[in-house]
Amino acid sequence: xxxxxxxxxxxxxxxxxxxxxxxxxxxxxxxxxxxxxxxxxxxxxxxxxxxxxxxxxxxxxxxxxxxxxxxxxxxxxxxxxxxxxxxxxxxxxxxxxxxxxxxxxxxxxxxxxxxxxxxxxxxxxxxxxxxxxxxxxxxxxxxxxxxxxxxxxxxxxxxxxxxxxxxxxxxxxxxxxxxxxxxxxxxxxxxxxxxxxxxxxxxxxxxxxxxxxxxxxxxxxxxxxxxxxxxxxxxxxxxxxxxxxxxxxxxxxxxxxxxxxxxxxxxxxxxxxxxxxxx
Ligand SMILES: [Zn+2]
Ligand SMILES: [Zn+2]
Numbered sequence: 287x288x289x290x291x292x293x294x295x296x297x298x299x300x301x302x303x304x305x306x307x308x309x310x311x312x313x314x315x316x317x318x319x320x321x322x323x324x325x326x327x328x329x330x331x332x333x334x335x336x337x338x339x340x341x342x343x344x345x346x347x348x349x350x351x352x353x354x355x356x357x358x359x360x361x362x363x364x365x366x367x368x369x370x371x372x373x374x375x376x377x378x379x380x381x382x383x384x385x386x387x388x389x390x391x392x393x394x395x396x397x398x399x400x401x402x403x404x405x406x407x408x409x410x411x412x413x414x415x416x417x418x419x420x421x422x423x424x425x426x427x428x429x430x431x432x433x434x435x436x437x438x439x440x441x442x443x444x445x446x447x448x449x450x451x452x453x454x455x456x457x458x459x460x461x462x463x464x465x466x467x468x469x470x471x472x473x474x475x476x477x478x479x480x481x482x483x484x485x486x487x488x489x490x491x492x493x494x495x496x497x498x499x500x501x502x503x504x505x506x507x508x509x510x511x512x513x514x515x516x517x518x519x520x521x522x523x524x525x526x527x528x529x530x531x532x533x534x535x536x537x538x539x540x541x542x543x544x545x546x547x548x549x550x551x552x553x554x555x556x557x558x559x560x561x562x563x564x565x
Contacts, residue, residue: 288317289322289533290322292533292535292538293321294375295357298326300539309540310368312545325353326343327376327377327389330379357373376389378403378406380408380444397457399460401459401461401535402448402459402460409430409431414426416466417469423470438482450492453497459498460500460533463503464489465482465506465521466516468506469509469516483518487524490521499530499531500517500522502522503536504548505543505547508546532559
């Protein structure tokens with residue numbers, strides 16, 4: 287099945303205001319058969335202390351019902367042409383897991399897909415984004431954790447906790463962009479490949495055991511400081527071998543992003559996404 291499993295919508299405050307139909311029309315043009323809407327849900331008040339930044343990260347709380355309604359409307363509107371699925375890119379919120387739990391409890395009947403992502407790490411100054419800008423990462427993460435090695439270790443600790451947490455959800459679920467920590471790799475001190483590989487090697491059996499998939503997120507290829515997908519090729523191959531659901535995701539923030547990186551994904555996988563793709 288040709289499926290884009292991670293996309294954003296006009297409800298994204300750091301994306302584009304382009305009409306939703308333009309994204310889905312593009313997916314149809316590219317012969318996609320399934321298209322998952324996976325918008326960022328609201329964050330807890332005060333999650334990030336920088337208010338303009340906080341406001342750009344996610345929709346305000348009162349908009350979530352409108353978003354779910356929007357997604358269901360798109361599903362109906364495109365029925366017969368492409369299967370639109372209703373989803374969210376839920377955040378792993380250390381210390382506030384009950385906030386995300388409450389969203390799931392309220393909306394689980396509508397939610398078909400959950401992309402579960404680590405976007406934040408704790409510091410003495412509060413929660414910080416890992417994917418905002420290189421300067422921000424240097425100022426707020428590197429300065430606090432001291433070395434890239436420590437940042438990377440902390441990041442994968444959170445990814446492991448995220449796999450544990452999301453495994454309890456009843457709908458299809460996958461870990462968003464598992465190597466998002468590489469987003470600014472060319473602008474920050476080098477990340478030790480060996481360390482990354484070791485951490486990812488222990489994550490594979492956890493994904494298998496917990497029956498959690500991966501979002502094979504190609505957005506990193508569009509980012510100059512990264513230049514490659516957020517899933518290493520060896521990791522993708524090993525996940526596929528072990529039966530982990532490997533779902534392509536463009537992480538589109540504008541219509542022209544839809545389907546980007548699909549050719550790379552198809553070359554690596556034959557377009558086959560393993561378990562979880564047919565459910
Ligand atoms: Zn994300
Ligand atoms: Zn996303």
